[in-house]
Amino acid sequence: MSDISDLINRLGEASMEARELVRECHEATRDLRDVLREYRAVKNEVRHFVSDAAKMEFERVQEMIIKKVDELTKRVSDLIYTETDRAMRTAIETTKAKYMNLTD
Secondary structure (H helix, E strand, O other): OHHHHHHHHHHHHHHHHHHHHHHHHHHHHHHHHHHHHHHHHHHHHHHHHHHHHHHHHHHHHHHHHHHHHHHHHHHHHHHHHHHHHHHHHHHHHHHHHHHHHHHO
């Protein structure tokens, strides 16, 4: 009977250890759920931060491009005006010279 009694005691101890392990697993699961909840919150914060940073960088680059396009447009406009003016003066001088030579 002693063997059966020892076996029953060991079985009871194993059962209590199993219950303790199950309880610890439940606690660990709750902890993991808390960590996962925190992770998701941090991930969302990082996502928003990155999104905001990307928007700010896009806007900065966009403003820089607009400024460069405006500068280039002005330079091209000035160049067109200058070259048109020079061509017209040349044409006027050429025409004057041509008609001046006819009267001579």
